[in-house]
Amino acid sequence: MRKYTAIKIISFFFIIQILPLQIFAQFFDHPSKILDSANLIITYKMSWKQDTNNLEYIRQENMILLVGKKISMFMSYNFYKFNLIGRKAEREGQLDEFLHGTERGNFKTRFTYKIYKNYPAGRITYADKVMPAFLQYDENLNTFKWQLTNLIDTIGDYVAHCAYTDYGGRHWIAWYATDIPLNDGPYKFRGLPGLIIKLYDDQKHYVFDMVSMERSDKAMLIEYMDMGWVQTTRPEFLKAQKNFRLDIINRAKEAGVDNEGQQRAVRSMTKRNNPIEF
Template sequence: MKKMLFLAALILSGPALFAQRITIADLGSYKKMIPLDSLVFTVQYDVSILEDPEHPDNVTKETMMLRVGKDVSEYYSYTSFMADSVLRADIQSGASQQTINEHLQQYGFGVISHRIYKNYPKGQLTLLDRIAMDNYVVEEPMLKIGWTIHPDTATICGYSCQKATTHLYGRDYEAWFTADIARSDGPWKLHGLPGLILKAEDTQKHYCFIASGIEQSRNVSLIEMPETSRRKISRKELNKLHERFNADPQGYIKVNAPNVTVTVKDGMGNEIRKMSNPYNPIELN
């Protein structure tokens, strides 16, 4: 099936400073989904990311979902979730290429490209990601996070929460969890507390996750994983690829996807022949 190219541009600041989002949709991944678990409840998180510490006023926002099942949880972008739902229906119904193109333009994809499955397979964390036209999977044991629980309390989303702190992948984190929801889970890779994490941020305030809503599943719904070919790599290898891609997205695509032509324009419609994105990864080591 022909690969589709979707471009989105976000103006950051200044006359010539732009962050470009380049996503090449893998339409083949919508053909078959692998059921992993039954959905129990969903937590919506408002995520703030400071992608360029030299421009602290330019904060990237993303809405993420933690879909929690009986044993497995799934964490990924709400924007991507909506796009996936529409495109999956298009593929299954045999929609025209024009309709698919229109939906790609209409829905787009999230800023956060990865999808995280906790406790799948049992005791493991599986992360799916896509850079240019390549799909990757990182499989690693669920990390035992060393938390320190503090007496401080706060109310988040109507739930009484307690403070906890930890150090993870080069950043220090402050988290707030509620024992009222006895699920040891949270946004991103955070887990391991005696209750659901409703808020977390690193001490530099580069990454912040705060729950904005919790919804019980009222209908039969599944946590699923798209069945598609993926290259298995390590966490650090994937982070290096993201670093290379952000340093020169067009050059990266030219080398790794030579059959794809990319044209990037700024907010005024002027073509940008070479660009780079600020890169402030959540994992520093």
């Protein structure tokens, strides 16, 4: 298997993004632990405005919530599929071909985080890469303090009730369906008497719409990859993310990227100035 150093990964993915999926080759070098299995798969369409200087430009990506008996996992659908197919390719001795073939282009994503809601432990675990480290932090499962309202609407086939909460520097509006008695939702959100089927902040910079919910006869594994995670706190994680964005030129130089590539990196990062959490 071809080796990928941290420097190469930086230049491939975070900086010039010429080969945006090769960063994940290293994921297959680490063991995984099966935490649970899911028969319920919920798909959300996430729409977001990444650039506060160009709010007319809206990006979209599908995210999935895998619901197990004790644990749920939320992540990018493309990232999930990439991991499944990549691990299959690795087992068959074809990982290098997969990473350098055309199929990998079907799984582009801007989001590599995984969010685990561990109900028995009462804990939310957020895990992601902030180069050069793999970082994770925990939060209390009951982080969200909801204000229930009497507002009712029909969303798709469901009667939905409205609730508000403040989190991550944003004021959030959630619509949940009591007909779906599932205490979960997109991203980190949960804690309502029904599944959250629509969620958005009051400026609609981030919007999650449930587009499907299906039960599978074949269980989908909820896995935890042992990436040598560094345990941190949420404030320290957000600080690391901010520092990476601010230090993109130096990161590019360290990666050996030429001046033109450095400027492309700066332009790209400048347009990503609106994270979901502050």
